[in-house]
Amino acid sequence: MRLLLTTSKGIEDLAKAEVEGLLSELGVPFRVEERPLSVEGRVLAEVGEAFYTDEKGRKRELSVPTYLKERSRLLHRVIVEIASERFEGIGEEEPDVALRRIEDFVSELPTERFVKVSESFAVRSFRKGKHKITSVDVAKTVGKAIFERLERFGKPKVNLDHPAVVFRAELIGEVFLLGIDTTGDSSLHKRPWRVYDHPAHLKASIANALIELANPDGGPFIDPFCGSGTIPIELALRGYPGRIICLEKYRKHLMGAEMNALSAGVYNKIEFLLGDATRLSEYVDKVDFAVSNLPYGLKIGRKSMIPKLYMDFFSELAKVLEKRGVFITTEKRAIEKAMEENGFEIVHHRLIGHGGLMVHTYVIK
Numbered sequence: 400m401r402l403l404l405t406t407s408k409g410i411e412d413l414a415k416a417e418v419e420g421l422l423s424e425l426g427v428p429f430r431v432e433e434r435p436l437s438v439e440g441r442v443l444a445e446v447g448e449a450f451y452t453d454e455k456g457r458k459r460e461l462s463v464p465t466y467l468k469e470r471s472r473l474l475h476r477v478i479v480e481i482a483s484e485r486f487e488g489i490g491e492e493e494p495d496v497a498l499r500r501i502e503d504f505v506s507e508l509p510t511e512r513f514v515k516v517s518e519s520f521a522v523r524s525f526r527k528g529k530h531k532i533t534s535v536d537v538a539k540t541v542g543k544a545i546f547e548r549l550e551r552f553g554k555p556k557v558n559l560d561h562p563a564v565v566f567r568a569e570l571i572g573e574v575f576l577l578g579i580d581t582t583g584d585s586s587l588h589k590r591p592w593r594v595y596d597h598p599a600h601l602k603a604s605i606a607n608a609l610i611e612l613a614n615p616d617g618g619p620f621i622d623p624f625c626g627s628g629t630i631p632i633e634l635a636l637r638g639y640p641g642r643i644i645c646l647e648k649y650r651k652h653l654m655g656a657e658m659n660a661l662s663a664g665v666y667n668k669i670e671f672l673l674g675d676a677t678r679l680s681e682y683v684d685k686v687d688f689a690v691s692n693l694p695y696g697l698k699i700g701r702k703s704m705i706p707k708l709y710m711d712f713f714s715e716l717a718k719v720l721e722k723r724g725v726f727i728t729t730e731k732r733a734i735e736k737a738m739e740e741n742g743f744e745i746v747h748h749r750l751i752g753h754g755g756l757m758v759h760t761y762v763i764k
Protein backbone atom coordinates (compact mmCIF):
# COMPACT_ATOMS: atom_id res chain seq x y z
CA MET A 400 0.00 0.00 0.00
CA ARG A 401 1.24 3.48 -0.86
CA LEU A 402 0.17 6.23 1.51
CA LEU A 403 0.45 9.87 0.63
CA LEU A 404 0.77 11.79 3.86
CA THR A 405 0.35 15.54 4.02
CA THR A 406 1.90 17.97 6.49
CA SER A 407 3.13 21.56 6.60
CA LYS A 408 5.82 22.68 4.20
CA GLY A 409 9.25 22.67 5.79
CA ILE A 410 8.64 19.88 8.32
CA GLU A 411 8.58 16.91 5.92
CA ASP A 412 11.82 15.51 7.39
CA LEU A 413 10.34 15.55 10.90
CA ALA A 414 7.10 13.96 9.66
CA LYS A 415 9.13 11.29 7.85
CA ALA A 416 11.06 10.49 11.04
CA GLU A 417 7.81 10.27 13.01
CA VAL A 418 6.19 7.95 10.45
CA GLU A 419 9.31 5.74 10.33
CA GLY A 420 9.20 5.46 14.13
CA LEU A 421 5.51 4.51 14.09
CA LEU A 422 5.82 2.01 11.23
CA SER A 423 8.86 0.33 12.75
CA GLU A 424 6.65 -0.69 15.70
CA LEU A 425 4.45 -2.71 13.32
CA GLY A 426 7.20 -5.10 12.26
CA VAL A 427 6.32 -4.82 8.56
CA PRO A 428 8.53 -3.80 5.65
CA PHE A 429 8.21 -0.12 4.77
CA ARG A 430 9.90 2.74 2.96
CA VAL A 431 9.27 6.41 3.64
CA GLU A 432 10.24 9.23 1.33
CA GLU A 433 9.95 12.95 2.01
CA ARG A 434 8.77 15.27 -0.79
CA PRO A 435 7.99 12.52 -3.35
CA LEU A 436 8.36 13.84 -6.91
CA SER A 437 9.71 17.00 -5.19
CA VAL A 438 6.25 17.90 -3.88
CA GLU A 439 6.46 20.03 -0.74
CA GLY A 440 4.39 19.24 2.33
CA ARG A 441 4.13 15.58 1.32
CA VAL A 442 5.61 12.32 2.58
CA LEU A 443 5.14 8.98 0.83
CA ALA A 444 5.04 5.75 2.80
CA GLU A 445 5.10 2.33 1.13
CA VAL A 446 3.97 -0.22 3.70
CA GLY A 447 3.44 -3.98 3.64
CA GLU A 448 0.31 -5.59 5.11
CA ALA A 449 0.14 -5.38 8.89
CA PHE A 450 -1.71 -7.70 11.26
CA TYR A 451 -2.66 -7.86 14.91
CA THR A 452 -4.04 -10.60 17.13
CA ASP A 453 -7.49 -9.93 18.56
CA GLU A 454 -8.72 -10.90 22.04
CA LYS A 455 -9.82 -14.32 20.75
CA GLY A 456 -6.34 -15.00 19.35
CA ARG A 457 -7.38 -14.49 15.72
CA LYS A 458 -5.03 -12.84 13.28
CA ARG A 459 -6.62 -9.70 11.82
CA GLU A 460 -5.52 -7.13 9.34
CA LEU A 461 -4.50 -3.82 10.86
CA SER A 462 -5.50 -0.62 9.09
CA VAL A 463 -2.25 1.29 8.68
CA PRO A 464 -4.04 4.58 7.78
CA THR A 465 -6.08 4.37 11.00
CA TYR A 466 -2.98 3.45 13.00
CA LEU A 467 -1.14 6.52 11.66
CA LYS A 468 -4.12 8.86 12.13
CA GLU A 469 -4.49 7.83 15.77
CA ARG A 470 -0.81 8.24 16.65
CA SER A 471 0.76 10.89 14.44
CA ARG A 472 1.25 14.40 15.80
CA LEU A 473 2.72 15.91 12.63
CA LEU A 474 0.49 14.69 9.81
CA HIS A 475 -2.51 16.52 8.33
CA ARG A 476 -3.96 13.86 6.04
CA VAL A 477 -3.53 10.17 5.29
CA ILE A 478 -4.37 9.38 1.67
CA VAL A 479 -4.27 5.90 0.16
CA GLU A 480 -2.66 6.43 -3.21
CA ILE A 481 -4.42 4.99 -6.25
CA ALA A 482 -2.04 6.44 -8.82
CA SER A 483 0.29 9.36 -9.41
CA GLU A 484 1.81 10.66 -12.60
CA ARG A 485 3.87 13.55 -13.86
CA PHE A 486 2.08 15.41 -16.65
CA GLU A 487 4.88 17.27 -18.42
CA GLY A 488 3.81 20.71 -19.61
CA ILE A 489 0.30 20.63 -18.07
CA GLY A 490 0.81 24.14 -16.72
CA GLU A 491 0.90 25.66 -20.20
CA GLU A 492 -1.90 23.57 -21.68
CA GLU A 493 -5.28 25.04 -22.58
CA PRO A 494 -8.02 23.98 -20.15
CA ASP A 495 -9.73 21.49 -22.48
CA VAL A 496 -6.41 19.74 -23.27
CA ALA A 497 -5.25 19.60 -19.64
CA LEU A 498 -8.62 18.35 -18.39
CA ARG A 499 -8.87 15.73 -21.13
CA ARG A 500 -5.48 14.40 -20.08
CA ILE A 501 -6.62 14.11 -16.46
CA GLU A 502 -9.93 12.52 -17.49
CA ASP A 503 -8.25 9.93 -19.70
CA PHE A 504 -5.80 9.05 -16.94
CA VAL A 505 -8.47 8.70 -14.21
CA SER A 506 -10.90 6.73 -16.35
CA GLU A 507 -8.28 3.97 -16.73
CA LEU A 508 -7.82 3.59 -12.96
CA PRO A 509 -9.65 0.80 -11.10
CA THR A 510 -11.59 3.23 -8.90
CA GLU A 511 -14.40 0.65 -8.49
CA ARG A 512 -12.13 -1.21 -6.05
CA PHE A 513 -12.51 1.64 -3.59
CA VAL A 514 -16.29 2.33 -3.64
CA LYS A 515 -19.01 -0.26 -3.09
CA VAL A 516 -22.08 0.04 -5.33
CA SER A 517 -24.14 1.02 -2.27
CA GLU A 518 -21.70 3.76 -1.19
CA SER A 519 -21.74 7.44 -2.08
CA PHE A 520 -18.60 9.27 -3.10
CA ALA A 521 -17.24 12.77 -3.67
CA VAL A 522 -14.06 14.17 -5.12
CA ARG A 523 -12.13 16.83 -3.20
CA SER A 524 -9.35 18.52 -5.08
CA PHE A 525 -6.23 20.46 -4.29
CA ARG A 526 -4.25 22.45 -6.83
CA LYS A 527 -1.05 24.41 -6.49
CA GLY A 528 1.22 25.98 -9.08
CA LYS A 529 0.62 27.65 -12.44
CA HIS A 530 -2.20 26.12 -14.49
CA LYS A 531 -4.95 27.36 -16.77
CA ILE A 532 -7.42 25.18 -14.87
CA THR A 533 -8.85 25.60 -11.38
CA SER A 534 -9.22 23.10 -8.54
CA VAL A 535 -12.98 23.11 -9.22
CA ASP A 536 -12.28 22.08 -12.84
CA VAL A 537 -10.09 19.24 -11.55
CA ALA A 538 -12.74 18.03 -9.08
CA LYS A 539 -15.49 18.09 -11.73
CA THR A 540 -13.39 16.29 -14.34
CA VAL A 541 -12.18 13.62 -11.96
CA GLY A 542 -15.71 13.19 -10.60
CA LYS A 543 -17.07 12.69 -14.11
CA ALA A 544 -14.38 10.14 -15.01
CA ILE A 545 -15.00 8.13 -11.82
CA PHE A 546 -18.79 8.33 -12.23
CA GLU A 547 -18.66 7.05 -15.80
CA ARG A 548 -16.37 4.21 -14.83
CA LEU A 549 -18.55 3.21 -11.85
CA GLU A 550 -21.63 3.16 -14.10
CA ARG A 551 -20.22 -0.04 -15.59
CA PHE A 552 -20.75 -1.72 -12.22
CA GLY A 553 -24.05 -0.26 -11.00
CA LYS A 554 -25.66 3.08 -10.27
CA PRO A 555 -23.06 5.38 -8.71
CA LYS A 556 -24.11 7.77 -5.93
CA VAL A 557 -22.58 11.19 -5.51
CA ASN A 558 -22.92 12.98 -2.19
CA LEU A 559 -20.87 16.15 -1.99
CA ASP A 560 -21.78 16.93 1.64
CA HIS A 561 -21.52 13.61 3.42
CA PRO A 562 -19.85 11.10 1.12
CA ALA A 563 -18.99 7.62 2.34
CA VAL A 564 -15.81 7.65 0.26
CA VAL A 565 -13.70 10.74 -0.44
CA PHE A 566 -11.44 10.70 -3.47
CA ARG A 567 -8.66 13.24 -3.33
CA ALA A 568 -7.29 14.60 -6.58
CA GLU A 569 -4.17 16.75 -6.32
CA LEU A 570 -2.48 18.71 -9.05
CA ILE A 571 0.75 20.17 -7.69
CA GLY A 572 2.92 21.67 -10.41
CA GLU A 573 3.10 18.89 -13.00
CA VAL A 574 2.28 16.09 -10.59
CA PHE A 575 -1.23 14.65 -10.58
CA LEU A 576 -2.33 12.27 -7.87
CA LEU A 577 -5.51 10.38 -7.12
CA GLY A 578 -6.16 8.68 -3.81
CA ILE A 579 -8.70 7.89 -1.14
CA ASP A 580 -8.62 10.46 1.63
CA THR A 581 -9.14 8.50 4.82
CA THR A 582 -8.99 11.67 6.92
CA GLY A 583 -12.39 13.17 6.22
CA ASP A 584 -13.01 16.85 5.77
CA SER A 585 -11.27 18.01 8.93
CA SER A 586 -7.49 17.97 8.80
CA LEU A 587 -5.74 16.18 11.66
CA HIS A 588 -4.01 19.38 12.78
CA LYS A 589 -7.42 20.72 13.82
CA ARG A 590 -7.37 19.12 17.22
CA PRO A 591 -10.64 18.15 18.89
CA TRP A 592 -9.45 19.75 22.14
CA ARG A 593 -9.53 23.29 20.67
CA VAL A 594 -12.55 24.97 22.23
CA TYR A 595 -10.97 28.45 22.39
CA ASP A 596 -9.94 29.71 18.97
CA HIS A 597 -7.06 32.20 19.29
CA PRO A 598 -6.91 34.46 16.19
CA ALA A 599 -3.21 33.63 15.62
CA HIS A 600 -3.00 30.08 16.92
CA LEU A 601 -0.31 27.76 15.70
CA LYS A 602 -1.19 24.57 13.86
CA ALA A 603 -0.77 21.66 16.26
CA SER A 604 1.45 19.89 13.70
CA ILE A 605 3.86 22.84 13.67
CA ALA A 606 3.76 23.05 17.48
CA ASN A 607 4.95 19.43 17.52
CA ALA A 608 7.64 20.17 14.93
CA LEU A 609 8.97 22.96 17.18
CA ILE A 610 8.92 20.55 20.15
CA GLU A 611 10.89 18.02 18.05
CA LEU A 612 13.46 20.70 17.21
CA ALA A 613 13.81 21.67 20.89
CA ASN A 614 14.08 17.99 21.84
CA PRO A 615 13.29 18.67 25.52
CA ASP A 616 14.64 16.10 27.97
CA GLY A 617 12.22 16.47 30.88
CA GLY A 618 13.63 19.75 32.24
CA PRO A 619 11.46 22.85 32.84
CA PHE A 620 9.81 24.09 29.64
CA ILE A 621 8.10 27.42 28.93
CA ASP A 622 6.10 28.96 26.12
CA PRO A 623 6.44 32.65 27.07
CA PHE A 624 3.85 33.88 24.50
CA CYS A 625 1.54 30.91 24.87
CA GLY A 626 -1.72 32.35 23.46
CA SER A 627 -4.29 29.58 23.48
CA GLY A 628 -1.73 27.08 24.75
CA THR A 629 -1.12 25.00 21.63
CA ILE A 630 2.55 24.24 22.36
CA PRO A 631 2.21 23.48 26.11
CA ILE A 632 -0.92 21.38 25.52
CA GLU A 633 0.65 19.32 22.73
CA LEU A 634 3.75 18.80 24.90
CA ALA A 635 1.62 17.68 27.85
CA LEU A 636 -0.31 15.29 25.58
CA ARG A 637 3.02 13.67 24.69
CA GLY A 638 3.32 12.73 28.37
CA TYR A 639 6.12 15.21 29.14
CA PRO A 640 7.36 14.41 32.65
CA GLY A 641 8.71 17.87 33.56
CA ARG A 642 7.30 21.31 34.43
CA ILE A 643 5.40 23.00 31.61
CA ILE A 644 4.71 26.74 31.90
CA CYS A 645 2.30 28.74 29.73
CA LEU A 646 2.91 32.51 30.05
CA GLU A 647 0.57 34.98 28.36
CA LYS A 648 0.03 38.71 28.75
CA TYR A 649 -3.70 38.83 28.06
CA ARG A 650 -6.19 37.28 30.46
CA LYS A 651 -8.66 36.41 27.70
CA HIS A 652 -6.10 34.25 25.86
CA LEU A 653 -4.76 32.71 29.07
CA MET A 654 -8.29 31.69 30.07
CA GLY A 655 -8.69 30.28 26.56
CA ALA A 656 -5.51 28.26 27.04
CA GLU A 657 -6.89 26.93 30.34
CA MET A 658 -10.15 25.96 28.65
CA ASN A 659 -8.25 24.19 25.87
CA ALA A 660 -6.08 22.35 28.40
CA LEU A 661 -9.17 21.27 30.33
CA SER A 662 -10.73 19.99 27.14
CA ALA A 663 -7.50 18.15 26.27
CA GLY A 664 -7.41 16.57 29.74
CA VAL A 665 -4.02 18.09 30.63
CA TYR A 666 -5.05 21.07 32.76
CA ASN A 667 -3.19 19.72 35.80
CA LYS A 668 0.03 19.22 33.86
CA ILE A 669 0.51 22.90 32.93
CA GLU A 670 1.21 26.01 35.05
CA PHE A 671 -0.67 29.00 33.65
CA LEU A 672 0.87 32.41 34.35
CA LEU A 673 -0.58 35.80 33.48
CA GLY A 674 2.37 38.04 32.76
CA ASP A 675 4.66 39.94 30.43
CA ALA A 676 7.42 37.98 28.67
CA THR A 677 9.62 41.09 28.65
CA ARG A 678 9.79 40.64 32.45
CA LEU A 679 10.32 36.87 32.24
CA SER A 680 12.89 36.63 35.04
CA GLU A 681 10.26 37.92 37.51
CA TYR A 682 8.20 34.76 36.97
CA VAL A 683 10.79 32.00 36.52
CA ASP A 684 14.34 31.53 37.84
CA LYS A 685 15.57 28.97 35.36
CA VAL A 686 14.06 27.05 32.46
CA ASP A 687 15.81 24.50 30.27
CA PHE A 688 13.63 24.96 27.17
CA ALA A 689 11.65 27.87 25.72
CA VAL A 690 9.51 27.31 22.62
CA SER A 691 7.15 29.90 21.18
CA ASN A 692 5.60 31.51 18.19
CA LEU A 693 6.28 35.16 18.76
CA PRO A 694 3.79 37.95 18.12
CA TYR A 695 4.32 39.06 14.51
CA GLY A 696 2.48 42.35 14.76
CA LEU A 697 0.82 42.03 11.39
CA LYS A 698 -1.54 44.80 12.42
CA ILE A 699 -0.19 48.18 11.36
CA GLY A 700 0.68 50.23 14.39
CA ARG A 701 1.87 47.25 16.37
CA LYS A 702 4.53 46.27 13.88
CA SER A 703 6.81 49.15 14.92
CA MET A 704 6.84 47.78 18.47
CA ILE A 705 8.23 44.39 17.42
CA PRO A 706 12.00 45.15 17.48
CA LYS A 707 11.77 46.53 21.03
CA LEU A 708 9.50 43.71 22.20
CA TYR A 709 11.94 41.11 20.84
CA MET A 710 14.99 42.92 22.24
CA ASP A 711 13.44 43.16 25.71
CA PHE A 712 12.27 39.55 25.64
CA PHE A 713 15.58 38.03 24.53
CA SER A 714 17.50 40.07 27.11
CA GLU A 715 15.24 38.52 29.78
CA LEU A 716 15.50 35.07 28.20
CA ALA A 717 19.31 35.30 28.44
CA LYS A 718 18.91 35.48 32.24
CA VAL A 719 16.86 32.28 32.58
CA LEU A 720 17.42 29.91 29.62
CA GLU A 721 19.75 27.00 30.35
CA LYS A 722 19.54 24.78 27.25
CA ARG A 723 17.64 25.45 24.01
CA GLY A 724 15.08 27.83 22.60
CA VAL A 725 12.95 27.43 19.48
CA PHE A 726 11.15 30.45 18.03
CA ILE A 727 9.05 31.03 14.96
CA THR A 728 8.26 34.44 13.44
CA THR A 729 8.00 36.35 10.18
CA GLU A 730 10.20 39.11 11.60
CA LYS A 731 13.62 37.85 10.49
CA ARG A 732 15.60 41.04 10.99
CA ALA A 733 14.20 41.89 14.43
CA ILE A 734 14.61 38.40 15.86
CA GLU A 735 18.13 37.85 14.54
CA LYS A 736 19.29 41.19 15.95
CA ALA A 737 17.65 40.53 19.34
CA MET A 738 19.08 37.00 19.58
CA GLU A 739 22.60 37.98 18.57
CA GLU A 740 22.79 41.09 20.76
CA ASN A 741 21.76 39.03 23.76
CA GLY A 742 24.46 36.42 23.26
CA PHE A 743 22.45 33.59 21.68
CA GLU A 744 23.89 31.34 19.01
CA ILE A 745 21.63 30.23 16.15
CA VAL A 746 22.26 26.50 15.76
CA HIS A 747 19.54 25.80 13.19
CA HIS A 748 17.29 27.79 10.88
CA ARG A 749 14.51 26.66 8.58
CA LEU A 750 11.40 28.01 6.89
CA ILE A 751 8.02 26.51 7.73
CA GLY A 752 4.78 27.16 5.84
CA HIS A 753 2.17 28.65 8.16
CA GLY A 754 -0.97 30.56 7.27
CA GLY A 755 0.13 31.04 3.65
CA LEU A 756 3.53 32.46 4.65
CA MET A 757 6.96 30.89 4.97
CA VAL A 758 7.89 31.60 8.56
CA HIS A 759 11.41 31.71 9.98
CA THR A 760 12.18 29.13 12.62
CA TYR A 761 15.28 29.24 14.81
CA VAL A 762 16.87 26.89 17.30
CA ILE A 763 19.15 28.81 19.65
CA LYS A 764 21.32 28.11 22.65
Ligand SMILES: C[S@@+](CC[C@H](N)C(=O)[O-])C[C@H]1O[C@@H](n2cnc3c(N)ncnc32)[C@H](O)[C@@H]1O
Binds near residue numbers: 600623629652691
Ligand atom coordinates in the same frame (compact mmCIF):
# COMPACT_ATOMS: atom_id res chain seq x y z
C1 LIG B 1 1.34 34.38 17.89
S1 LIG B 1 0.47 34.38 19.38
C2 LIG B 1 0.77 32.82 20.08
C3 LIG B 1 -0.29 31.84 19.71
C4 LIG B 1 -0.14 30.49 20.37
N1 LIG B 1 1.06 29.78 19.98
C5 LIG B 1 -1.37 29.63 20.08
O1 LIG B 1 -1.23 28.62 19.38
O2 LIG B 1 -2.45 30.00 20.49
C6 LIG B 1 1.41 35.44 20.40
C7 LIG B 1 0.82 35.68 21.77
O3 LIG B 1 1.69 36.51 22.51
C8 LIG B 1 0.92 37.31 23.37
N2 LIG B 1 1.76 38.44 23.81
C9 LIG B 1 2.01 39.59 23.18
N3 LIG B 1 2.88 40.34 23.89
C10 LIG B 1 3.21 39.62 24.99
C11 LIG B 1 4.07 39.83 26.09
N4 LIG B 1 4.79 40.94 26.21
N5 LIG B 1 4.17 38.87 27.02
C12 LIG B 1 3.46 37.71 26.92
N6 LIG B 1 2.61 37.47 25.92
C13 LIG B 1 2.48 38.41 24.95
C14 LIG B 1 -0.26 37.69 22.52
O4 LIG B 1 -1.37 38.07 23.32
C15 LIG B 1 -0.53 36.38 21.76
O5 LIG B 1 -1.46 35.59 22.43
